[in-house]
Amino acid sequence: MPPSVAILGGGIAGLSTAWHLQKLLPAKIPITLFEQSSHFGGWMESELVTRDGRRVLFEGGPRTLRIVGEPGKAMLELVHSLGLASSLKSVPKTSPAARNRYIYRGGQIHLLNPTPFNLLFSRSPVYAGILRGGVREAFVRRNSADDESVWNFFARRFDPRMADTLASAICHGVFAGNSKEMSMRSSFGSMWAAEQRSGSLVRDTMKGVITRSEDQAQLSNRWSSHETASFQKRLQQEASVVCFDQGMGRFPAAIVQDLRKASNVSLLGNQEVTKLELQEGPFSTIIHTKGNQPSSFSHVVSALPSTQLSRLLPTLANLSHIPYTTVAVVNLAFPSNVLPIRGFGYLVPGPELDATGGVLGCIFDSESHGDLEITRCTIMAGGWAFSKYFGDPTTADHDAILETALRAMRDQLGVTVQPLSSRILIQRDCIPQLLVGHHKKVSDVQDKLQEFQGHVQAIGAWITGVSVNDGVLAGRTAAEQVARSMNIEL
Template identity: 35%
Template structure:
């Protein structure tokens, strides 16, 4: 009998792990278990009655770097090349991003000319912050908050406008609590290796080998800033799901796992409500805090560490307007916490992907609300109703973009605990989890957004690495943790 590997979680990380497991040289039997009725996790696309596409989760993927190239390779392997909608480098959605500060939209400076000129909300040209940064000594601490790191190296304005907003846009989180080492490892490494962020980013950490395909070459030649799929991002997990079932993978959806126990011979017994299954190895691609509740008593130290990796909730409000125009052309804008604690930013979906506007075309924007700040709303006794989110989103669209008419279509979704927060010292949690798994030789590998990156590319990569670790190690050897 060949061995059985069970993958917990049918989001993009679990789907990617299953995909790479069955493409290995001697693939194991793979069982994918998902608690919810649908696969794809936070990636979800809804089609309106006019054919417009509304993304309830991620709305585009960056093609940059080795991880971006690997995702494009996956797209080619799945036969989805003809569905790709790219945003080329000369497109306004690639060139223009904005900050909403002081009741005004400010373009973020780009190119040398942009850096040499004063560009509000920054009082001095950003070039000077960069020059000063070259002179600063290297930080001594093993980790630091994003705010403290940015303030120390680039000054208070970059910290409170740019990095504060970036943390809200990527993590829906608070830059004064998030870790620079875990959230922006390239910035942390640049300072460690070259004593300067700018020097580090210019000199690079050495190019990691990249896969090659015609799609990857096209993305590079046309300088894509991001891409989506014609029918919406959910086409990617749906196609992965179809591929897995065609290759004999058992996919169980609507089957929440209620407990994991270790058998005397070292395999897992996985309890699913009224039934149970056995597996030689588990790849967990569910949130760390959920896994912590399922682990057996022997893994209590691991469960304790995983339970401390928290996540925040985000309300996503999709708005469509008939006959409306935006005051600016670009990808979207971010809002620093000092300007508006509840609105994280607004994405101008119609600018990047007009092909998804429907017929007749309507202007689509998405307002992101909440994150770290939702907890405060809840603590202050606010009822987190769809009506409240719709009201806040329409007010933000009216105030920040001049979209004063009521929208023709509105979708409100509250994604509970959807973005893990890598707070100060997150790297130590990963280290102790890794040490425990190695010392105890537990047949368990961790994957997903809870550990080393929340973006789609990073989740797909974590699944790939988890599969490689399982395929490349005998179960009696030390299991690798996101090697």
């Protein structure tokens, strides 16, 4: 059949795939994106509300973007190509939002600043085990198992106290997940690989200092012009993270706006895919959607959650066992600068969850945006323990969740004033949990997709990374693979 591409899912990975495809493929090849809701952009959602004549920006998902590594580079390339460079707000590396990270432990918020003096003399529980762990890490034997939990990795290589505090807090901040169940190999693959490669993270880091520049030189420059490269270099030198002055929703909205200009791209909202039929000789996929006639495509890229993909392709039924967490997101705005500390925010490790009523952490949004006249914070709660603290997500009490957030502001930060505005979102099944053994599920999927000779691909948070940047890079990579499958020179 004539070449054509279907993309399933209109989150950032699906949008990135469509955008890069329309740059690589001839204009005569149709590209169709199916999204089951009316919203494109996945969890990237911004809302501007007005209270008492003041405009307040609330974020429902990610609020800043890191700019390091190849994923960060891919994101900046796309931002620049979309003409969004002037909309970026960078957080300087010298700012409190970049320098100050906190952890709630033992009933107090502690600054995480592991200087030699603090490691030697501070009694703060956040430093417990770091010095001992750092000294012994180079002498710990390599693990012979093919995977282990994040908690076990840190406890084995460093110190159980580090695992209880730092590893647990990081898992809450990245995955809203339980460090005693999350896979080290799949969740923090670079650290896992470092141990396997060099037997020690310390020794591997020393090698990496020598080879990093060589590795960076090998990265593809296909998507970078000289102007784009200069833009990236400047930001990576000056900034820690970036955000958009009109909110993170500006990013997917700009991709959608650009795609709608392309004559060969169709963005179909409110189009739930209900069935995939794989045909051979020549290969094609028949896509069924609710209330519409089936349509055939030569190539398919799925950017769907694993649970949805498993229902469409029974051969991938194993994906249905990948769990997802639900996170309560509570946006709060206060009429003045009410925070007693400055920084990015704080995280809560697992041993403190009962004391906080299920709060995973608090992000100081106004710090990243440089808006200190109105204090904006986001409380994240629930995650892997959502049902324990808030019950069924479909019937969870929003007032009780708001009270939990306000209690956290009061008890942990000393903020007693009432918010100018608030918003509660229950983000159901928003983050895949990469549990121990997850790599086996991914490997099984990749082996089965190989049978389709590049005509069917799967990307998304469960397989290519949970960050926005991971989604952008995965979409770019998928687009390049489609083009190669069509024998289009890159």
